[in-house]
Amino acid sequence: MRNVKRIEIVVEAPQEETIRRLIEEAGIDGFTLLHAAAGRGQRGDRTSDGLSAAFQNVVFLVGAPEEQTVPFLEAVRPVLERTGGICLVSDAQWLIHR
Numbered sequence: 001m002r003n004v005k006r007i008e009i010v011v012e013a014p015q016e017e018t019i020r021r022l023i024e025e026a027g028i029d030g031f032t033l034l035h036a037a038a039g040r041g042q043r044g045d046r047t048s049d050g051l052s053a054a055f056q057n058v059v060f061l062v063g064a065p066e067e068q069t070v071p072f073l074e075a076v077r078p079v080l081e082r083t084g085g086i087c088l089v090s091d092a093q094w095l096i097h098r
Helices: 013-025 066-083
Strands: 002-012 032-037 039-041 044-046 057-064 086-094
Touching: 002 013, 002 066, 013 057, 013 066, 057 066, 066 086
Parallel strands: none
Antiparallel strands: 002 057, 002 086, 032 057, 039 044
16 A cells, blocks of 8 residues: 545536646646536535536545645645636555556
8 A cells, every 4th residue: 555645626517627737747647537526615505517527626636645635735725726627635655556
């Protein structure tokens, strides 16, 4: 197993490309992306269905080495300040299976 930081980011769908770009620029190898996430936050309820995907949330699940985490999070912070969303960071272990 390998120690990593687990980063979960929930943003509005229009921010998807921005977060993808920041992941790539941070040199992080990959991510999992979940579309149409529902929930409740400071901006009220968000449903997973609607007239337009632009009003839906997406969830990024990222596993990254600690040395990549801080620069990536500092790049994500202005996006969250501007558009809202959440970012959770926790310690995790990556199961190596190759």
